[in-house]
Amino acid sequence: MASGRNATVLRSIAVVYVALLVFVPLVVVTSETLGAGWSVFWSAVSNEQAVTAFRLTIETAAAAVAVNAVFGTGVALLLTRSRFPGRRLLSALVDLPISVSPIVAGLALILVYGPVDGWLGPYLHGAGIDIIFALPGMVLATAFVSLPLLLREVVPVLAEEGVDQEQAARVLGANGWQRFVRITVPTIRPALLYGIVLTLARSIGEFGAIRVVSGNVSGAGQTQTVPLLAVERLERFQPGAYQLAFILMITSMLTILVVFFRRESLAGA
Amino acid sequence: MSSLVLPVRDVARSAPPVRVNDQDISGAARLSRGSALGLGTAVLWLSLLVLLPLAAVVVQSFGGGLGGFWASITRPGALNALKLTIGSSLIVSAINSVMGTLVAWVLVRDRFPGKRLLDLVVDIPFALPTIVAGLVLLGVYGAESPVRINLLGSPIGIVIALLFVTFPFVVRSVQPVLLALDREAEQAAACLGASPPTIFRRVVLPLLLPAIASGAALSFARSMGEYGSTLLISGGLDGARVSSMYIYQQIQSFDFAGASATATVLLAVSVLVILGLEVLQQVAARRG
Numbered sequence: 001m002a003s004g005r006n007a008t009v010l011r012s013i014a015v016v017y018v019a020l021l022v023f024v025p026l027v028v029v030t031s032e033t034l035g036a037g038w039s040v041f042w043s044a045v046s047n048e049q050a051v052t053a054f055r056l057t058i059e060t061a062a063a064a065v066a067v068n069a070v071f072g073t074g075v076a077l078l079l080t081r082s083r084f085p086g087r088r089l090l091s092a093l094v095d096l097p098i099s100v101s102p103i104v105a106g107l108a109l110i111l112v113y114g115p116v117d118g119w120l121g122p123y124l125h126g127a128g129i130d131i132i133f134a135l136p137g138m139v140l141a142t143a144f145v146s147l148p149l150l151l152r153e154v155v156p157v158l159a160e161e162g163v164d165q166e167q168a169a170r171v172l173g174a175n176g177w178q179r180f181v182r183i184t185v186p187t188i189r190p191a192l193l194y195g196i197v198l199t200l201a202r203s204i205g206e207f208g209a210i211r212v213v214s215g216n217v218s219g220a221g222q223t224q225t226v227p228l229l230a231v232e233r234l235e236r237f238q239p240g241a242y243q244l245a246f247i248l249m250i251t252s253m254l255t256i257l258v259v260f261f262r263r264e265s266l267a268g269a
Numbered sequence: 270m271s272s273l274v275l276p277v278r279d280v281a282r283s284a285p286p287v288r289v290n291d292q293d294i295s296g297a298a299r300l301s302r303g304s305a306l307g308l309g310t311a312v313l314w315l316s317l318l319v320l321l322p323l324a325a326v327v328v329q330s331f332g333g334g335l336g337g338f339w340a341s342i343t344r345p346g347a348l349n350a351l352k353l354t355i356g357s358s359l360i361v362s363a364i365n366s367v368m369g370t371l372v373a374w375v376l377v378r379d380r381f382p383g384k385r386l387l388d389l390v391v392d393i394p395f396a397l398p399t400i401v402a403g404l405v406l407l408g409v410y411g412a413e414s415p416v417r418i419n420l421l422g423s424p425i426g427i428v429i430a431l432l433f434v435t436f437p438f439v440v441r442s443v444q445p446v447l448l449a450l451d452r453e454a455e456q457a458a459a460c461l462g463a464s465p466p467t468i469f470r471r472v473v474l475p476l477l478l479p480a481i482a483s484g485a486a487l488s489f490a491r492s493m494g495e496y497g498s499t500l501l502i503s504g505g506l507d508g509a510r511v512s513s514m515y516i517y518q519q520i521q522s523f524d525f526a527g528a529s530a531t532a533t534v535l536l537a538v539s540v541l542v543i544l545g546l547e548v549l550q551q552v553a554a555r556r557g
Binding site: 006007010011013014015017018021022023024025026028029032067071074075077078082090092093094095096097098099100101102103104105106107108109110111112117119140143144147201204205206207208211212227230231234241242245248249252253255256257259260 | 307308310311312314315317318319320321322323325326329368371372374375376378379381383387388389390391392393394396397398399400401402403404405406407408409432433436465487490491493494495496497500501512513514516517520525528529532535536539540542543544547
């Protein structure tokens with residue numbers, strides 16, 4: 001059935017559609033970047049604003065990955081290793097951020113942590129802790145939108161593995177910490193690492209939620225990350241937007257390769 | 270199979286309750302003080318990060334009562350944005366259902382040089398920052414379009430942006446089902462004289478429908494909330510302002526009640542889609 005004219009037609013449609021939809025963007029960004037030349041590229045990524053944006057992006061992404069790795073593992077354990085009322089509801093809820101608009105995520109954080117009208121913000125502000133329009137809020141926003149990525153990798157592994165080994169260790173006298181370090185961590189390590197890669201990729205490219213909570217400040221006290229700076233350059237007809245996009249694109253291509261080879265190796269196993 | 274899209278609940282639900290019986294769980298649930306502390310921290314973190322903020326959106330939107338909520342979402346700006354968002358999301362899900370199934374079919378059933386590259390490329394929209402996609406769309410279909418197609422501020426530009434970011438959903442939900450499909454029924458149908466299109470429509474398609482529906486639902490949910498890829502091609506014009514942009518605009522003018530009302534509608538849609546997927550899975554599991 002996969003022979004003959006039908007197959008050729010279907011194949012052509014699929015290839016052309018994917019090429020037009022997905023491949024064109026890569027070609028456009030690359031040609032715009034390379035076409036402008038090396039010196040434009042260098043000044044676009046090395047001026048003071050860009051360097052600050054890179055630093056903010058890296059700090060935000062690293063912090064979001066760290067908190068999601070720690071708390072994500074905790075939540076995954078909670079979902080797979082204990083029974084409590086509302087467990088199913090919780091497991092559905094932790095998936096919600098993936099389909100929530102990043103703008104809604106940002107708004108939600110402002111309503112709680114905003115320094116003036118927020119539920120908790122004024123108290124935190126009184127204690128000298130600023131969250132909104134500052135790095136902590138950007139980290140929270142990024143952690144919010146990327147929360148499910150790590151859980152989706154770790155939860156199935158924990159569920160699949162069951163508790164047999166942990167119980168054996170318990171019978172042999174291992175305490176909770178020993179069981180966690182010697183049994184649980186080695187079991188989830190590949191899934192955890194993979195989840196971290198996905199979270200990192202998502203965090204580096206996050207735009208909407210960070211735009212809302214950061215206040216999109218350029219100049220003194222800059223809170224603009226790389227994606228925000230790219231948009232500002234475009235809107236103000238300044239050069240250097242495509243150069244930043246190119247760097248974001250290269251980062252995501254590396255992620256794609258990790259995803260791809262992992263899927264291949266799982267399929268082969 | 271490790272795709273970027275499978276909801277955590279699917280996998281969690283299909284595997285554990287079967288293997289972990291109640292005795293095992295109750296044994297594991299007798300927590301030591303240390304792990305109880307850890308789990309408590311995890312719940313507190315989830316509450317501070319997700320539950321409390323989302324609750325704040327809903328509370329804020331009903332600050333002026335049900336009437337205030339209704340007035341906020343039926344304001345012309347809010348209503349037009351919602352109509353555009355829902356309309357374009359529906360169109361995008363429909364196109365994805367067809368094209369995604371087609372691409373999944375080619376990836377599973379066809380053989381040709383470059384197939385692995387095609388498989389690799391499918392994931393790009395999930396990994397590429399949406400703002401990069403937005404930048405490219407503006408470059409190709411903006412006011413200075415090299416192909417002479419100006420979609421700046423047009424709903425068509427929004428649809429193309431959404432088609433890009435949601436493309437992998439249907440492909441990645443149909444592909445594994447198609448891979449696992451037993452081909453005996455198709456061969457039997459062929460022996461009985463059915464033509465390939467008939468076989469696809471009568472034998473294969475009914476088995477793929479749950480996967481297509483769940484992929485379409487995910488792309489609908491994602492489209493409803495998309496912001497980065499659509500922002501630039503919208504040109505900030507009224508005719509192309511989706512709900513996320515409307516919410517951003519209201520935040521900028523400190524109208525938190527208005528922003529929250531539209532945000533609550535988007536949240537309700539997300540929750541409905543998640544619940545719908547849940548039901549769909551249970552129906553599919555009962556049948557299978």
